Amino acid sequence: MKIEVWSDFVCPFCYIGKRRLENAMEKFPHKEQITLEYKSYQLDPTAEHIPGKNFYETFSELKGIPLEQVKTMNQQVGQQAASVGLTYNFDDMKYANTFDAHRVAKYAEEQGKGKEVTERFLHAYFAESELLSDYDTLIKLATEVGLDKEEVEHVLQSDKYRNKVNEDIDVARQIGVQGVPFFVFNEKYAVSGAQPPEVFEEVLTKVWEEEQEKPVLQSLNPKKSETSYCTDEGCDE
Template identity: 80%
Template structure:
C-alpha cells in the first residue's frame, strides 16, 4: 500500500496528522507493507521571517485576527498536539518560508531519508523553535539524519530540486488539495485533515481489503440463455 502525504513544515495540523497516521499504522497488521511518501506543499509561499516580531504578531497581522484570539486558538492547537505526545512552543516559534526546507527534503527523499527529514524538520520548528528558512539551520538538521553537509549546502546555493517541489504543489492543485495535511491512499482514496487515528485505521483496513480481495468476474450472459462450454471434465454442447 502506498500513502502520499502533502504537508508543510510549519503546518501545526500536519504534525498532528502525521502522528495520528503513525499511531494507526502501529496497530495495523500489515504496516510493514505500507510505503509513506511525503509531498511538498506551502501554506504561505510569500512567507518571510521578520526578526523581532513573534509568531503571534505575525499570524495576527496575516489573518486579521485579534492577538488575544490568536493566542487562544494556538493554545487549543497545542492541546491537541500534546494529546499526541507532541510539544508546540508557540511563544518562541519563528514564522518562516519553507521552500528551501522542502528542497532539502526532496534531496533526503532521493537518498531514502524522507521520513527522517520530515520528522526532524517538524520537531525542529514546533518544539525547538528553529528558523526553517535559515540555510545553516537546514544544513545542521539534515546532517543529523545522515545527509552530507557540503552536498546540502551546494543544493541550497543552487536551484536544485526547485522543480520537484513545484511539481508537488502543482499536482496538489490538480487533485483538488485545498489544505493540508492531505493523504492519498493507493492514488484512489483521499483523506483530508488531521483525522483521528480511528479514521486512519478504518481507511487502512478498507484499502488493504480492496487491494487484496479476489477479483470475481461478473457474467454478462443474457438471462435464461443456454450455451455450450467446456470444463476439465469435458464439453457440454447445447443444441442450437
C-alpha cells in the same frame, strides 16, 4: 500500499496528523507493506521571517485576527498536539518560508532519509523554535539525520529540486487539495485533515480490502467527522 502525504513543515495539524497516522499504522497487520511518501506543500508561499516579531504578532497582522484570538487558537492546537505526545512552543516559534526546507527534503528522499528529515524539520519548528528558512539551520538539521553537509549546502546554493517541489504543489492543485494534511492511498483514496487514529485504522483496512475494486479517487472522511486542517487562510478545527 502506497500513502502519499501532502504537508508543510509549519502546519501544526500536519505534525498531529502525521503522528496519528503513524499510531494507526502501528496497529495495522500489514504495516510492513506500506510505503509512505511525503509531498511538498506551502501554506504561504510568500512567507518571510520578520526579526523582532514573534509568531503571534506576524500571524495576527497577516490574517487580520486579534492577537489574543491567535493565542487562544494556538493554545487549543497545542492541546491537540499534546494528546499525541507532541510539544508545541508557539511563544518562540518563528514564522518562515519553507520552500528551501522542502528542497532539502527532496534531496533527503533521494538519499533514503526523507522520513527522517520530515520528522526532524517538524520537531525543530514546533518544539525547538528553529527558523526553517535559515540555511545554516537547515544544514545543521539535515546533517543531524546523516546527510552530507557539503551536498546539502550545494542544494541550498543552487536551484536543485525546485522543480520537484513545484511539481508536488501543482499535483495538489490538480487533485483538489484545499488544505493540509492531505493523504492519498494507492492514488485512489483520499483523506483530508488530522483525523483521529481510529479513522486512519478504518481507512487502512478499507483500502487494503477494496483497493482493487474502486479505481477512482474518493474521500474517506467520515460524513460527520470533525477534523482539523490548515489552508493559506490559516488553521482551523
